[in-house]
Amino acid sequence: MSLFGASPARPGAFAPEFAASAPGIGPAANIETTSLAPLLTPRSVAIVGASGTPGKIGAIPVAMLREYGFPGAVFPVNPKAEEISGYRAVPDIAAIPEPVDLAIVAIPAAGVLHALEACAARGTRAAVVFSSGFAEIGADGLAAQAAMADLARRTGMRILGPNTLGIANIDAGLVASFCPFFRPRFPTGGAIGLVSQSGAFGGYVANLAQDRGLSFSCWITTGNEVDVDVADGIAYLAEDPRTRVILVYMEGARSGPRLIAALEQARAAGKPVIALKVGRTAIGAEAAASHTASLAGSDAVYDAVLAQYGAYRARSVAEWFELGYAYAVGRSPKNKTIGLITVSGGVGVMMADEAVSGGLDPAPLGPEAQDRIRAIVPFAGTRNPVDVTGQMIGDLGRFAEMVEVVLAEHDYGSIVCFNAGAGHTDESGLRIQKVWQQVRDRHPDVYIAISGAVTPAVRRAYEACGCLVFTEPDSAVRTAAIMARLSTSPDLRAPPPAMAQLPLPDTVLDERGALRLLGMAGLPVPxxxxxxxxxxxxxxxxxxxxxxxxxxxxxxxxxxxxxxxxxxxxxxxxxxxxxxxxxxxxxxxxxxxxxxxxxxxxxMIDTRDGVETILGVQVDPIFGPIVMFGLGGILVELLQDVALRRAPFGPAEAIDMIRQIRGAALLDGVRGRPPADLEALAQALSDLSRFAAAHADRIESLDINPFLVRPRGAGAIALDAVLTLRAGDPS
Amino acid sequence: MSLFGASPARPGAFAPEFAASAPGIGPAANIETTSLAPLLTPRSVAIVGASGTPGKIGAIPVAMLREYGFPGAVFPVNPKAEEISGYRAVPDIAAIPEPVDLAIVAIPAAGVLHALEACAARGTRAAVVFSSGFAEIGADGLAAQAAMADLARRTGMRILGPNTLGIANIDAGLVASFCPFFRPRFPTGGAIGLVSQSGAFGGYVANLAQDRGLSFSCWITTGNEVDVDVADGIAYLAEDPRTRVILVYMEGARSGPRLIAALEQARAAGKPVIALKVGRTAIGAEAAASHTASLAGSDAVYDAVLAQYGAYRARSVAEWFELGYAYAVGRSPKNKTIGLITVSGGVGVMMADEAVSGGLDPAPLGPEAQDRIRAIVPFAGTRNPVDVTGQMIGDLGRFAEMVEVVLAEHDYGSIVCFNAGAGHTDESGLRIQKVWQQVRDRHPDVYIAISGAVTPAVRRAYEACGCLVFTEPDSAVRTAAIMARLSTSPDLRAPPPAMAQLPLPDTVLDERGALRLLGMAGLPVPxxxxxxxxxxxxxxxxxxxxxxxxxxxxxxxxxxxxxxxxxxxxxxxxxxxxxxxxxxxxxxxxxxxxxxxxxxxxxMIDTRDGVETILGVQVDPIFGPIVMFGLGGILVELLQDVALRRAPFGPAEAIDMIRQIRGAALLDGVRGRPPADLEALAQALSDLSRFAAAHADRIESLDINPFLVRPRGAGAIALDAVLTLRAGDPS
CATH class of the missing domain: 3.30.1490.20 (ATP-grasp fold, A domain)
Incomplete structure (x- = not known):
């Protein structure tokens, strides 16, 4: 058993015996979360392998339950101890005087299965298994995990782990973990929900949170995932009223449809999901024969699916954590306009750069507002950024006036202010903070972020009124840009009607067969x-x-x-x-x-009479049928400028998909070319996605290349296609 | 006068009267830096407008000279005071008992010119002018700046400012600044040289450095730049032996050739220049008629020139500062291989992602080394990343053995280790640090970075032995990647022979005239x-x-x-x-x-018999003639996939330029196309750059589109060209 629950890999989590038997294609049912209550809000806890020796893995959770004031019954299980951390010990599982909600299992791997059986027999409803030495050590461990998964299915007892660093629910006084970073005590009222497959990473994040003075609603590390998985964690946090943002760290999903269902639950609950998914550059081992297969490596599919279902995939650990901070402490921008206030002209330019490249609109102040700013400080920058100049420090009243001119002018979704060194003492900082406190009172919903030198007391005062503090001004703007994009992106989902099954042959299709089949599926073919x-x-x-x-x-x-x-x-x-x-x-x-x-x-169709595109389908082992779109020709390979989307989807989503590629403007008509028939292209993509969804169990890969999109009103046509099929189900 | 030297803009710095009279094209001479010695290593200092009232702009530098133990004579100039901060005051400039090296001018704008004249008359060799109220307030201020610039030229007295937050040379005990962040006292021995055009930003960086326990060799803010400019600062730091890295913040250069000369001096001295240049999205006001003009907006020219002359343009404030930290405290990787060590498999994947996408090579361990790792910890990840598993915490001897196996296996330029929570106390952290201390002793030149929870004492111990500490593991790898790229990129400069002047007409050239002229310049034309x-x-x-x-x-x-x-x-x-x-x-x-x-x-030339590219020239007002290269057709506009380079340059640099575009692989031949004649293309780009350099004063813009690059050995040919000329010099 390792101290941090770290393991070389997490093979059990992705081994075929635990994967969904076939890639699902339909909408998964909601993930039920009531069975997780005994895990995350237990009324009573037993610790199997409890220890009184400080620092031992079996000692830390007992001490933590005491330190966090867990209100329910606690039963340390240890045959040799009378009492541990003030709780009376029991000699074995059978001797626990009542059925408990949660058992924490902190014993060597060899005894785990036996202990879990005993817990289930004693009426235990959930278990956290710290023990390592399972899938990560090979076949024996995998077999033990399979038995554990079977036990969970058989008894209904939910099992977290093995090889997990555990869970915490701060407000409930529950720390079922041996992570050292729950000391000092996290404050209650935390709004960040964390789900991490890695215990080592989860612990590291707890340490980051300690350093930043942040707290969690729930902190969940899932380990080898024989039962409770990352999707369960997301679904639970989606329904947890205290959680304002869900931070996810993952290496891979055990089941694509379950992950999607959880993401849908979070979206429905209005909870942003910020994902850190590792494995960006693992493009897949084999050089695949078709375009689609080589472009739609599985990490690219994760990338597409996370975006399609409303999650944001962070590009770095720092960005991921900043977003957690911003959602937990601040306000999400309700539109894409941003007002920028600065004491430095150059930093104003930097913030405007960041705003524009992040898709925000630094809408300029009107002439009257600019006159008002000039009337307050003659040499101020007035357009947006508003450069209040170093003068602001001397006269906070004038600074407050300028800030109000900005806020009165537009319904800005975000306001970012660069203070530089102004307010670097408690006294001067708290005076400036008062200005923002008043702004907050009048504008409760605006994203407000301050960048510059602050003392810890000043930082706390800002955060208490929902104003964020960033070390770097560009980071304050970048965070606003990402949040605004997430909060303003429309939900385009309108599931298209299912397509009837078409007769597929048993072999590979030649071009003619492939085109004929696509014609039957409604796509335009010659x-x-x-x-x-x-x-x-x-x-x-x-x-x-x-x-x-x-x-x-x-x-x-x-x-x-x-x-x-x-x-x-x-x-x-x-x-x-x-x-x-x-x-x-x-x-x-x-x-x-x-x-x-x-x-x-x-x-012979003149391909100059339109834009050559490429459409494709690949069936991902985790997420099922994925449709690909890109500009045709050799540039698709050169620049890998493609968009992916999980099938099926309607034409509105298809338009969104088309717009995702960098070269999308080519379809709008450039340099005298007419705009292309986007509607026909979108309809074809949607029909292709319906075809892919209806035949996901048979499609190996499908490339339509080129798919010619003619000028608006003239339609589109598939000129060549390669469809590779899997053998049909003999049953 | 503003507290932070902030101003709405810095118009004086870029106003035509201060710009070099014509964009230079030849190599600028080295920037002489001996005249800057009185500014940065003065033997004596006078403070004009000195004050005894704490917090006043004229009080802070006097107090700072005392606190930093400035060893030379100090003369506060104040007619009403006897003594300030323990220095005997003099009533006026004329009364200063000896010619001083440096005068600090902290009086209202109206009196500045007079004071500077008096200083020059008294033999003062350099002045720092804090006063604001010059170019930033309009025409009067511009005129005063022009007079100041004239004074500097006339007398040889170097002037820094106006509107500057000043300078500091910590080891020399000189803080000629009113920035509040020089308290507490910065330690001597700092290796970061800072040059910032913005005082507000410079102050903010001083605060960042305080927070991180870093110090500066020299800290220079240049303000309105009537004389001393950002190029002077870079050149000085290039020659300063204590400076290991030059951090530059700039809004724009007063003179392109001077900036380039300074960058060349830094490169020759082996000093990395890390630039934060604001104004990324300001593409230029007018919609220009030609492709080249619209693509080569001046910020894109900065981007290209900084890279061409060996500087790195940071993408964010955080990245910029991390690089300053890494160069000052750590070691620059001497090659692109990286060894990754982790206690978490997933974080290992994340670090490998970052390494690969940053151009590093996580070269795997050989089979024998992998066996050795397995012999130490049976379930370790052995390839690279090496996952030492949580086991490492229990037995540091085994951890040290695994680290040595990694370091013995390859001559890795960088090693990054993710500890997660291991070593989060002083005691455990210092035990782990000892392992790295021993590694450092045996491998003095390797970039070593640790990421994970550390206490301040542990951080200091790591940094004392040249090991970096990063909060985020991906950031540790990204920083190594940038440094490795900079340290391993070859210097391709081989200035081509100058081209003789060709006879240019006075008007716009039609296509035929343009092609004929290009033919005379040696380019292939039909x-x-x-x-x-x-x-x-x-x-x-x-x-x-x-x-x-x-x-x-x-x-x-x-x-x-x-x-x-x-x-x-x-x-x-x-x-x-x-x-x-x-x-x-x-x-x-x-x-x-x-x-x-x-x-x-x-x-009629069949353009299918080759790759269509576009070549262009634009004469930038700051940097002179710039050559553009991109793939032809409408995709150049759509994706803006172009490379820029300042003329002139030789074929080897042209190859580097061609390789910079994302679509460069198209020229290597894809899907059965033959590889293109890169040599002919590179020769044409070089010849075009020689033509551009020889005629920079006459060229408005030049587009060659398409420029057809045929298969290797078959050459290339310009098929169309538009050359717009400026009126010739009547003299």
């Missing part, structure tokens, strides 16, 4: 004909009408262009005949073992 | 002929050979494609005749006032 040999190709071209394109038809050749398998813009029968012969020969030379079924003949 | 009317166009096409392109020939029409002024791929005389007529009509209809000189007929 008429195209198969031809076994050059003469049949000529006949097909005659029927379709010139000009045509001819492509090799083979389920085994994915990148046709690379091997000379495509001929474009053929205007005559002879050209078609020659091209078909050349292509078939090239195919045989390139891939002697490939099944070559002939050629495909299709109308 | 043969092209002018034709006044459709019949002449047909004749030209006959001579050139079909197919051809026909374009409108007008100095007044920049974007020809937009108005139908281009016809491509004309295969017959009739096609040329029709196209020319249509184009001329379109030109007259589109721009009735434009000078239309006919058509240009050129060979």
């Amino acid at each position: 008429e195209a004909r198969a031809a076994a040999d050059p003469e049949a190709a000529v006949q097909a071209a005659r029927e379709i009408g010139f000009p045509v394109v001819v492509k090799i038809l083979s389920p085994d050749i994915l990148h046709k262009t690379d091997m000379g398998g495509v001929a474009l813009d053929l205007h005559s029968e002879q050209a078609v005949r020659d091209a078909a012969a050349r292509i078939l020969a090239a195919g045989r030379a390139h891939a002697p073992d490939a099944r070559i079924e002939g050629c495909l003949v299709a109308p | 043969e092209a002929r002018a034709a006044a009317d459709p019949e002449a166009a047909v004749q030209a096409a006959r001579e050139i050979g079909f197919p051809v392109v026909v374009k409108i020939l007008s100095p007044d029409i920049l974007h020809k494609t937009d108005m139908g002024g281009v016809a491509l791929d004309l295969h017959s005389e009739q096609a040329v005749r029709d196209a020319a007529a249509r184009i001329l009509a379109a030109g007259r209809a589109h721009a009735p006032d434009a000078r239309i000189e006919g058509c240009l007929v050129a060979p």
